[in-house]
């Protein structure tokens with residue numbers, strides 16, 4: 001397993017709010033985990049977001065993963081929710097304004113907060129300033145959590161399958177983790193299997 005860089009990196013988010021004090025931290029990826037976005041028009045977008053690209057405004061068509069709103073409401077009450085995306089803020093920040101109408105997401109982290117490592121944008125959880133025994137990441141890309149795989153709940157890549165139930169099926173898994181003394185003990189137990197492709 002690759003190690004996080006030894007160089008000192010500043011803490012990416014501020015302290016927990018007092019009402020989040022006893023909650024675990026849930027780090028959520030955005031693209032292909034909660035939504036799928038494309039420049040190509042799609043039949044039923046949830047949002048059409050104008051984003052500036054090379055000095056021009058270009059429409060981005062955004063499709064929410066099924067159960068996204070239900071999922072966010074459920075986890076928003078039980079976890080300190082952080083959205084950590086490798087996308088640029090000029091797209092992801094206005095999208096989160098639309099997606100998170102109830103302001104359930106406490107912190108938003110964008111590409112500049114990722115660590116470039118072997119051609120990927122890694123989300124180094126050790127830079128959050130949170131107890132790693134109490135921190136979970138949900139991300140469709142295993143590269144994102146290559147430094148802390150025992151903190152990860154893998155999820156498949158969402159593009160446009162409107163029968164997708166993964167966010168709904170994740171809720172009981174997160175329920176169990178919510179009360180685990182150390183999430184890595186639960187999630188790490190599956191690691192060997194995962195690496196074998198099981």
Ligand SMILES: [Mg+2]
Nearest residue numbers: 029031032140
């Ligand atoms: Mg993703």
